[in-house]
Structure formats: C-alpha cells, structure tokens
Amino acid sequence: MKVLMFGWEYPPHVYGGLATANFGISEGLHVQGDIETTLCLPHPFGDEDQRFANIVAMNCVPIAYRDVDYDYVKSRIGNIMNPDLYYELRNHIYADFNYMHVNDLGAMDFAGGYPANLHEEINNYSIIAGVVARTLDYDIIHAHDWLTYPAGLHAKQVSGKPLCIHVHATDFDRSRGQVNPTVYGIEKDGMDNADCIMCVSELTRQTVINQYHQDPRKVFTVHNAVYPLTQEIAEIPRPDHKGKEKLVTFLGRITMQKGPEYFIEAANMVLHRTRNVRFCMAGSGDMMNQMIYLAAERGIADRFHFPGFMRGKEVYECLKASDVYVMPSVSEPFGISPLEAMQCGTPSIISKQSGCAEILNNCIKIDYWDIHALADAIYSICHNESLFDYLSEEGKKEVAQITWEKVGAWIRELYLRTLGW
Amino acid sequence: MKTICLYFEIHQVVHLKRYRFFDIGTDHYYYDDFENERSVSDIAERSYIPALNTLLQMIRDNGNAFKVAFSLSGVGIEQLEMHAPQVLEKLQELNNTGCVEFLAEPYSHGLASLANEESFKLEVKRQAQKIKEYFGQTPKVLRNSSLIYSDDIGLLASQMGFKAMLTEGAKHVLGWKSPHYIYNCALAPKLKLLLRDIKLSDDISLRFNNSEWEGYPLFADTYMDEIAALPDEEQVIGIFMNLSALGIDQPLSSNILEFLKAFPACAKQRGITFSTPSEICMKLKSISSLDVPDTLSWMDEERDVSTWLGNPMQREAFNKLYSVADRVRIARDPRINQDWDYLQASDNFRFMSTKPSRVGMDRGIYDGAFDAFTNYMNILGDFLNRVNSLYPADIDNEELNGLLTTIRNQGEEIEMKEKEVIRLQGKVDKLESEEDKLRLQVEKEVIGKDAPKNPSHNTPAKRTVKKKQKD
Numbered sequence: 001m002k003v004l005m006f007g008w009e010y011p012p013h014v015y016g017g018l019a020t021a022n023f024g025i026s027e028g029l030h031v032q033g034d035i036e037t038t039l040c041l042p043h044p045f046g047d048e049d050q051r052f053a054n055i056v057a058m059n060c061v062p063i064a065y066r067d068v069d070y071d072y073v074k075s076r077i078g079n080i081m082n083p084d085l086y087y088e089l090r091n092h093i094y095a096d097f098n099y100m101h102v103n104d105l106g107a108m109d110f111a112g113g114y115p116a117n118l119h120e121e122i123n124n125y126s127i128i129a130g131v132v133a134r135t136l137d138y139d140i141i142h143a144h145d146w147l148t149y150p151a152g153l154h155a156k157q158v159s160g161k162p163l164c165i166h167v168h169a170t171d172f173d174r175s176r177g178q179v180n181p182t183v184y185g186i187e188k189d190g191m192d193n194a195d196c197i198m199c200v201s202e203l204t205r206q207t208v209i210n211q212y213h214q215d216p217r218k219v220f221t222v223h224n225a226v227y228p229l230t231q232e233i234a235e236i237p238r239p240d241h242k243g244k245e246k247l248v249t250f251l252g253r254i255t256m257q258k259g260p261e262y263f264i265e266a267a268n269m270v271l272h273r274t275r276n277v278r279f280c281m282a283g284s285g286d287m288m289n290q291m292i293y294l295a296a297e298r299g300i301a302d303r304f305h306f307p308g309f310m311r312g313k314e315v316y317e318c319l320k321a322s323d324v325y326v327m328p329s330v331s332e333p334f335g336i337s338p339l340e341a342m343q344c345g346t347p348s349i350i351s352k353q354s355g356c357a358e359i360l361n362n363c364i365k366i367d368y369w370d371i372h373a374l375a376d377a378i379y380s381i382c383h384n385e386s387l388f389d390y391l392s393e394e395g396k397k398e399v400a401q402i403t404w405e406k407v408g409a410w411i412r413e414l415y416l417r418t419l420g421w
Numbered sequence: 422m423k424t425i426c427l428y429f430e431i432h433q434v435v436h437l438k439r440y441r442f443f444d445i446g447t448d449h450y451y452y453d454d455f456e457n458e459r460s461v462s463d464i465a466e467r468s469y470i471p472a473l474n475t476l477l478q479m480i481r482d483n484g485n486a487f488k489v490a491f492s493l494s495g496v497g498i499e500q501l502e503m504h505a506p507q508v509l510e511k512l513q514e515l516n517n518t519g520c521v522e523f524l525a526e527p528y529s530h531g532l533a534s535l536a537n538e539e540s541f542k543l544e545v546k547r548q549a550q551k552i553k554e555y556f557g558q559t560p561k562v563l564r565n566s567s568l569i570y571s572d573d574i575g576l577l578a579s580q581m582g583f584k585a586m587l588t589e590g591a592k593h594v595l596g597w598k599s600p601h602y603i604y605n606c607a608l609a610p611k612l613k614l615l616l617r618d619i620k621l622s623d624d625i626s627l628r629f630n631n632s633e634w635e636g637y638p639l640f641a642d643t644y645m646d647e648i649a650a651l652p653d654e655e656q657v658i659g660i661f662m663n664l665s666a667l668g669i670d671q672p673l674s675s676n677i678l679e680f681l682k683a684f685p686a687c688a689k690q691r692g693i694t695f696s697t698p699s700e701i702c703m704k705l706k707s708i709s710s711l712d713v714p715d716t717l718s719w720m721d722e723e724r725d726v727s728t729w730l731g732n733p734m735q736r737e738a739f740n741k742l743y744s745v746a747d748r749v750r751i752a753r754d755p756r757i758n759q760d761w762d763y764l765q766a767s768d769n770f771r772f773m774s775t776k777p778s779r780v781g782m783d784r785g786i787y788d789g790a791f792d793a794f795t796n797y798m799n800i801l802g803d804f805l806n807r808v809n810s811l812y813p814a815d816i817d818n819e820e821l822n823g824l825l826t827t828i829r830n831q832g833e834e835i836e837m838k839e840k841e842v843i844r845l846q847g848k849v850d851k852l853e854s855e856e857d858k859l860r861l862q863v864e865k866e867v868i869g870k871d872a873p874k875n876p877s878h879n880t881p882a883k884r885t886v887k888k889k890q891k892d
Binding site: 379387394 | 441442443445732733734736737738775788789791792794795796799802
C-alpha cells in the first residue's frame with residue numbers, strides 16, 4: 001500500500017508536537033512492512049531521517065516550466081531531491097503559475113515553521129500538492145493538521161483517492177473556544193471532504209463531532225505514542241531528592257491553552273504551607289510576562305523560577321531533575337510531554353481535559369481549574385515517598401507499553417477500512 | 422446429614438471527607454456526614470431492611486428450623502445507630518427468635534490483627550461488649566475483618582477464649598481438601614475453623630444477577646440439588662457474604678429474596694438443615710488441622726491481603742497508622758480513639774488499591790487510588806500530629822505507659838486516702854460528740870471535778886488527718 005502523506009514539520013527541526021507525532025506515525029507505518037510512505041514537507045533541510053518515508057521537498061517542486069540542465073538542478077537541490085524526480089514533476093505542471101513568486105527552478109520558497117504569512121504558505125503548499133499528486137502513484141492520502149488539509153483535498157480531487165485527515169489539534173483547543181473563522185473554515189472544509197478522520201484523543205473526536213458536525217462513523221481515535229529514550233538521555237542521572245528540597249516543573253508553551261496561571265495559584269497554596277519546594281516554569285510564550293508578574297504579586301518569586309525556553313537534552317535534564325511534572329492544560333488534544341516526563345521517571349499530574357489522560361493510569365488526574373486538588377496532589381507526591389516511588393516506577397513501565405508500532409497497526413487497519421480492501 | 426451455615430456481614434465504612442493538606446492542623450473533623458447518611462440510609466432501605474424482613478419471615482414460617490448468623494462491626498453499629506436505627510431494632514427482633522447467632526469481630530473492621538496484637542484483642546473485646554449490650558449474647562465465634570486468617574491469628578483467637586473462627590475456603594490453602602469439613606488451627610488445636618464455600622457463596626453474592634453466567638438464572642432447587650449432590654461425608658456448607666449482597670450487589674429486582682425464601686423448603690425436601698456456627702462447632706469434630714502460614718482473606722481472586730496492602734502506598738499508610746497504635750491505646754483520649762476506629766477501617770486501604778479488578782470497584786468519594794491515598798495521608802498527618810501533641814513525642818511508649826500508670830496509681834492512692842480521711846473524720850466527729858456528752862455530765866456533776874480525759878485522745882487524731890492530707 002502506498003501512502004501520500006502531507007506534513008508540515010519533521011524532526012530534527014521541531015517547532016511543536018506535530019513533528020514528533022508525524023515522525024512517530026511514519027515509523028509506526030514503516031514497521032508494518034507493507035506500507036510505503038511518501039511524505040511531503042514544505043521546507044526540509046536535508047538532514048531529515050529518510051528511513052521510514054521518502055521525503056518530497058515542496059520548495060523544490062516546479063510549478064512553472066524552467067529549462068534547466070541536470071547538473072544545475074543537482075547542484076541546486078541535490079541534497080534534498082533527486083534531479084530525476086524534479087524532471088518528472090516538471091512534466092506534470094498543470095497550470096501557468098508564472099505570476100507567482102517562483103525562483104530560477106520554477107519552484108516556490110517556504111520560510112518553514114509558522115511565519116506571519118502562514119495563510120499564503122498554506123495556499124502555496126496546496127498549489128504544489130497538485131503537481132505532486134499528478135506525478136506520484138499512491139493508494140491513499142493522509143494529511144496532518146489543518147495546514148495541510150487544503151493540499152490533501154487538492155490531491156483527492158486530482159486523483160480520486162480517499163483522503164484521511166489527522167487531527168492533532170483543533171482551533172477550539174488553541175483558543176479556548178474563540179475560534180478564528182478562517183482557520184475554522186479550512187478545518188471544516190477538510191473534515192467535510194475527508195473519508196476518514198483520525199483524532200489524537202476521544203476528547204478531540206468529540207470536538208470534531210460536535211463542533212465541526214462530522215459523522216461519528218468516519219471519526220476515529222488514534223492515540224499518540226512516545227519514543228523510547230535514547231541511550232544518551234536515559235543515562236542522565238536522576239538526582240536523589242529524598243529528604244531534600246523538591247522541584248515541581250511545568251514545561252511547555254506559556255500560553256492560554258496550557259493553563260499556566262493555575263499552576264502558579266497552586267504553587268502559591270503549596271508554598272503557604274511548606275517551604276522546601278521549588279517551582280519551575282520552563283518554556284516561553286505570550287503569557288510569560290503576565291505569569292512573572294503574577295508570581296511576584298503572590299509573593300512567591302523567591303521560590304518560583306522561569307528558566308525560559310529549553311530544547312533537546314536540556315528538556316530531559318530538567319525533567320529528570322524534577323520531582324513532579326505538572327500539565328494543567330485547559331484543553332489539550334493529546335499532550336506528549338507527560339509521557340516524556342514519565343519516561344524519565346518523574347511522576348506527572350495532568351488535567352482531565354487532556355487527551356493523554358484517556359490512556360494513562362499511573363499519573364494523577366485533576367480538573368485544570370481545581371487548584372486545591374492540584375496543590376494537594378503536588379504536596380502529596382513531595383511528602384509521601386511511597387507515592388513518588390510508585391508513580392515513578394509504574395509510570396515508566398506503563399509508558400514503555402505505548403509504542404508507535406501499535407499506533408501504526410491501528411492506522412493501517414483504518415486505511416484498509418477506508419479503502420474497503 | 423448436611424447442614425448449611427448461613428452468615429452475613431454487616432459493616433459500613435465511615436466515609437472520610439475531602440481533606441486538603443492545608444486543613445492539616447486546623448480541621449480535626451474528618452468525616453463526610455452527608456455521604457455517610459446518604460449511603461447508610463440508602464443501603465438500609467434497599468438492602469438491609471428487606472433482607473432482614475425476609476430472614477425474619479423465613480424463621481417464623483419454618484418453626485425455627487432456619488438459622489442464620491450475623492456479625493456487625495462496631496463502626497457499622499455506630500453508623501446504624503446514627504442513620505438507620507430501624508436496622509438494629511430489626512436485628513433485635515430477629516435475635517428474639519433464638520435462631521440467630523452474633524459473632525465477634527474487630528470493632529473497627531480494621532487490619533489490627535496484622536499489625537498489633539494488643540489493639541486487636543481490645544477491639545474484639547469492645548465489639549463483643551457492644552453485641553452483648555444490644556443482643557444479650559456473648560459471641561463465642563470470631564470472624565476477623567474480611568475473614569482475614571493465619572495460624573498466628575488463630576492462636577490469638579484461641580487464647581482469647583474463642584471456640585471457632587470463620588475463614589475463607591481458599592483453594593491455595595486447601596489444595597485437594599474440601600471446604601465442607603471442620604478443621605482446626607495448626608497452632609491451637611482447640612480452635613475450630615469453619616470455611617466459606619467460594620463457589621456456592623459467590624453464586625449468590627457475585628453472579629446471581631449476571632445473565633451472561635452459564636448458571637443464570639439460578640433457582641433454589643437447583644442450588645440445593647448441588648449441595649445435596651456433594652458426597653455424604655461433606656457435612657458443612659458455609660455460605661458467607663455481605664448482607665448488602667442482597668439488594669445492592671444483586672438488586673432486589675433480580676428476585677434474590679424470593680430465591681432465599683425458597684431455601685428452607687427446598688432444603689427440607691433434601692434433608693438439609695441450617696445451623697449457626699456455634700451449633701456446628703458443638704456437634705462436629707475437626708477432621709484435621711489446617712496450615713495457614715500466609716494470611717488469607719475473602720477478597721479478590723488472590724484471597725490474600727493484597728487488596729489492602731498490595732502496593733507501597735497502602736503499606737506506607739498502614740505502617741504509619743499502626744506506628745501509633747500503642748500510644749493511642751495508652752492515651753485513652755475519647756476523640757482520638759473514635760478517630761482511630763474510623764481511620765482503621767480496611768475500606769480506607771481498599772480505596773487505594775491499584776490492582777486491576779474484574780469486579781468494578783466502588784471507591785466512595787474518590788476518583789482513583791492516588792486520590793484516595795492523598796486524602797487519607799492528609800488526614801492521617803493531622804491525626805498523627807494530634808496523637809503526638811497529646812504527649813511529647815520524645816517520650817517513648819514504655820516510659821509514657823510507666824508515667825501514666827504512676828498517675829493512675831496515684832489517683833487510686835489519693836482515692837484511698839480520701840476514704841481514710843472520711844473515716845477518720847467520722848471518728849473525730851464521734852469523739853467530739855462523746856466529749857460533748859462528757860462535758861454535759863461534768864457540768865451536771867458541777868462540784869470540784871474539772872480535768873476531762875478525752876481531749877488527750879482528740880488532738881493526736883486530728884494531727885494524723887492533717888499529715889495524710891499533706892501526702
């Protein structure tokens with residue numbers, strides 16, 4: 001079975017959770033053995049892992065005819081695309097796009113990531129997808145998140161192949177209900193025309209059914225998974241805090257969706273009763289200054305720290321140094337980060353409003369608004385060694401069972417159902 | 422001749438309220454009154470009263486050929502006193518028929534038997550006392566909380582003077598043996614053991630209303646046929662369960678009470694009788710001893726204590742709780758003791774269980790095991806603080822016990838001395854009145870004589886009184 005997959009980001013160039021999920025899904029499908037994935041990315045850097053999927057660089061796909069010789073193409077884009085593929089794609093240009101900002105190869109550039117002209121980039125991506133969809137041979141189309149829905153739709157119209165869309169988040173999660181009409185429009189259009197909708201949690205599935213009015217029969221839950229830690233990270237030692245000061249960590253974008261203010265209020269309650277705990281809010285975001293102000297206003301700034309944005313190994317060092325990981329998200333479609341914390345042996349407290357709460361048992365679940373329960377849970381883990389040990393050990397074991405391989409098997413099953421094979 | 426020993430447990434936990442860690446030190450009331458009232462009156466209405474009515478009717482209809490045994494935990498009795506006294510009245514009515522036996526069990530329905538012998542003994546005594554107050558019976562047969570039993574507990578029970586204990590007919594203990602005989606404790610041969618028949622008991626309490634079970638629907642005559650079909654030598658069939666199985670676990674709409682009502686008639690046709698545990702112990706001899714080195718109970722598939730002490734959190738809570746057992750016993754503070762009873766109830770530990778269970782678990786007010794643990798530990802934290810602040814923590818238990826004994830002895834001594842003071846005071850009064858009389862006589866005689874003899878007696882007596890008061 002051949003899958004044409006549209007993605008937006010891919011490791012090692014990670015902007016958000018989408019990259020990790022996309023990589024995991026590609027690997028999970030690859031392990032199934034009979035699935036061949038072609039993954040379209042707007043701006044690959046050439047250092048992406050090509051073992052699990054053939055990557056098509058959308059910024060090298062010609063949409064306007066340019067007569068260039070082989071060596072020139074090779075020297076320009078040889079590191080990310082085979083020149084033969086370039087010529088083949090060039091044979092499938094379907095309209096005159098010379099009025100667009102095309103470069104010397106007849107291709108369009110992407111900034112990568114999430115630039116200000118995102119809507120324009122989405123549109124360009126969809127135009128290019130038309131060329132790719134006409135060139136390649138595939139059985140099914142799989143589009144990740146709303147950025148790629150138009151491209152997926154375009155491919156479906158061109159080829160008549162079924163379209164699966166993968167909902168990693170909806171605008172309802174990002175905005176606490178105040179949706180952006182343009183984004184909602186793109187999402188709704190994609191879902192209306194999809195043959196199968198995969199949601200990362202039951203929570204998201206319900207949003208898709210209720211807010212986007214989709215037929216429940218074509219909406220499925222496909223929970224995310226997590227990668228085993230690499231050797232290097234697994235070897236980072238866990239400091240022993242028994243009888244010493246404890247560290248409670250929040251790690252993520254400091255935005256409305258993640259509920260940082262609930263974390264500060266709970267920290268305030270804990271610090272009123274006990275002093276041997278420190279709090280750490282790692283990450284950055286539009287609410288960061290507001291949160292620094294709030295912590296100062298509560299008079300806990302001496303024990304509440306903002307180390308800023310962390311990447312790569314730093315994240316794991318921080319998780320391993322923590323005694324409690326807290327994710328009080330107001331609405332989290334899935335939330336891979338608690339799984340990573342649990343891999344590091346850090347007990348996690350997550351909100352019931354997050355998708356990963358559906359598959360995790362060895363963590364404490366609270367309502368994001370219930371700061372009393374949150375404070376109580378933090379206090380309990382810090383003061384009862386048995387609870388800390390249990391959550392740490394059992395959490396690790398539990399997360400080890402959640403693999404992309406199982407996710408891949410389930411997606412394969414959904415492909416087969418959609419194709420009616 | 423076969424005989425059925427029917428036994429029901431009556432116990433309801435005192436639900437703890439939501440107690441945050443910021444309440445530690447400020448709030449010493451731990452109970453969810455609303456939930457307690459709601460759950461107890463609900464269970465009384467849907468289960469206890471209809472079930473007890475049926476049992477009473479069965480005894481009356483069958484000319485006392487039907488017999489049944491109950492055990493009530495002290496905490497359960499307290500709950501019923503408060504929220505459903507009609508259940509206790511109904512039990513007294515049942516008791517008046519003379520066909521009902523009440524068994525002893527630990528007052529708190531707790532796990533003291535696994536942690537502290539002294540506490541366990543005291544609890545059983547208190548519960549037996551309470552049973553005597555209500556029903557005029559002194560229990561002769563012991564049943565530990567959730568049928569927890571091991572050789573050591575058996576020995577303890579025998580030392581306390583019990584003739585028999587009820588426990589689980591667990592397969593891993595019995596092996597090829599049948600639960601339908603009387604056994605005796607390996608360490609105390611005098612103590613007889615009555616075993617619960619797992620299959621026949623669970624058929625009623627666990628599966629009766631399960632339409633997917635191959636035995637469904639279960640009728641009284643097929644049930645009795647099964648018992649009658651057992652080999653002739655197997656004489657005792659122990660059917661033990663919670664009373665709330667009738668009505669709560671198996672709803673009344675499943676006609677479970679009609680099923681029960683048909684028991685005596687069906688049994689009679691097949692020559693099966695009903696007996697109370699003590700009757701069985703009097704009539705039958707033990708056929709062999711039963712080795713139970715590891716503790717067993719009637720809970721879950723494992724039939725051991727893993728429901729309460731299976732994970733490290735439960736063990737921490739348990740160890741912390743019983744670390745003050747001696748101190749609480751010594752201190753004899755009424756409020757502390759009451760809280761001690763309620764906190765000990767094994768249900769509190771069951772709520773923290775992380776075992777996967779086929780039977781859905783009712784965790785009371787809690788979301789899950791971690792929630793239950795957090796809440797319990799907060800309460801326990803406050804409780805331990807109170808116990809420790811009662812007497813300084815650096816005095817160890819023996820020393821404290823010594824001091825308290827001294828204080829108590831001094832109290833007794835003072836009491837004795839006060840009695841003596843009163844006696845001597847009486848003597849003084851008597852002497853004084855005699856002196857008065859003599860004076861009168863002397864005054865009458867008037868002439869010349871004026872040296873009275875008695876005052877010399879009087880003063881030393883007064884002196885001794887003063888001396889003793891100083892002591």
